[in-house]
Amino acid sequence: MMKNTLYIPFLLLSAGLCAQTALYNTGNLRIHDGGEMGFHTDLINDGSFDENQGLAGFYSTDSRSINGSLPPTFQDVEFLTQTGTFLNNPVNVSNNANFISGDVITIPAQPGITLNFLDTAFPSGENNASKVNGYASVSGQQDFTFPVGDSEQLRQLSLNSEGINNLAKAAYFFEDPNSPSEFPAFSTNSRANGINEISTSEFWRLEGSVPSSVQLTWNNRSDIASLSEDVEEIVVVGWSKITNQWEMLGGPASVGDLINGVAISGSFIPDDYEVLTFGAFGEPRDFLDLENYFVSPNGDGINDFLEIPELALSPNNHMMIFDRQGSKVFEKTNYTNEFNGLSNQNNFVINREGGLPSGVYFYIVSLDDLNLEFQGFLYLAND
Known part of the structure; x- marks a missing residue:
């Protein structure tokens, strides 16, 4: 919660028979280094307000x-509004957007209106009760996790690009793609060979021109069991603008269970596809399972680190570890037994030094020298 707030007087503006209270900026407003400005009214910005170095906060019981x-x-900006902060024009963030309570709500029919994260900016605190309900975007970054969802849940999309994105944007829709509210229908009966099922529960919209892979997670309302009883058959699929059908987007085997899990795509150009969601292979995929591992980083020299002997066969490898909700907690290229229960991802900043909580985690590892991919579970005892 912001302290020592600067309270800004507002102007009473009238529009026809309706009146609203708002801070109306037509000049050159600026928050200086170390300054804090609290908005307890609406903001109408028709002037310069783009050289800020301090903290702005939007607060309301409404x-x-x-x-x-x-x-x-x-x-830096923080949002603490009971029923949301509505964006009717774009808003840029140059450092941190802190989600405390209440969604940042954009207009789905106007994807140009986004909460836009500039080249070093990042979100924090995003959760089911506070996130972007609508479009979020990123400018000047290569990898980014969009803090998007609907009115009920945070349903992030993680983007890993092969180069810097001048602009990429994403939104989540808890809708059947056969009858979406903002798009023409994406018939789940129109699909490429090899796809057996397409989700009718949800989809994401992603825009971007740089070849990228994405990470999507599922939860209980994704109804993954309606697609397949084998989570290794779950894949990321996209509606192709060229073929007007659902196509598989490649990637390693998915990991998790029928309630929580994660799917990762291969490389594709987001602008070639209208929307993304989960699908299931019609035939089993040939992926190999490694053992399930036990990690207990208590300093006794036994199981203090995640050690996978097979990785010695492939010095060029890539390790990713996810929690049960599908959030990435660890990633390392050319892994050599570094994981000891600590996260190296920016989305885990609370009690980082104390380590991740005990429980079951998923891992995906690729042996690039051998062109093999493996997945499995590990149990972390971090007490």
């Missing part, structure tokens, strides 16, 4: 809105 002809740029 809702707040950001309007105007020019997009403000905040260094």
Whole structure:
């Protein structure tokens, strides 16, 4: 919660028979280094408000809105609004957007209106009760996890690109792609050979011109069991703009169970596809399972690190570890037994030094020298 807040007086504006209270900026407003500005009213920005170095906060027991002809740029911004902060024009973030309570809500029919993260910016605190309900975007970054969802749940999309994105944007829709609210129908009966089922529960919209892979997670309302009883058959699929059908987007075998899990695509160009969701192979895929491992980093010299002997056969490898909700907690290229229960991902900053909580985790590892991929489970005893 922001302290020592600077309370800004507002102007009473009238529009026809309706009146609203708002801070109306038509000049050159700026938050200086170390400064803090609290918005307890709406913001209408028709002037310069893009050289900020401090913290801006939007607070309300109801809702707040950001309007105007020019997009403000905040260094640090936090959202604490009971029924949401509505964006009616784009908003840029140059450092951190902290989600405390209440969604940041954009207009699905206007994908140009986004909460946009600039080249070093990142989200924090995103959760089911506070996230971007609508479009989030990123400018000048190669890898990014979009803090998007709907009114009920956070349903992130992680983007790993082969180069810097000038602009990429994403949104989540808890809708049947056969009858979406903002798009023409994407018939789940129109699919490439080899795809047996397509999700009718949810989909993501992703825009971007750089070849990339994505990571999507499923949970209980994704209804993965309706696609396949074998989670290794779950794949990321996209609706091709060229063929007008669902196509598989490659990637390693998915990991998890029928309630929680993660699927990773191969490389594709997001702008070639209208939307993304989960599908299932019609035939079993040939992936190899390694053992399930036990990691207990208590310093006794036994199982203190995740050690996978097979990796010695392939010095060029790639290890990823996920929690039961599908959040990536560890990633390492050319893994040599470094994982000891600590996360190296920015989405795990709470009690980082204390380590990840005990429980079951999924891992995916590729042996690039041998062109093999493996997946399995590990149990972390971090007490």
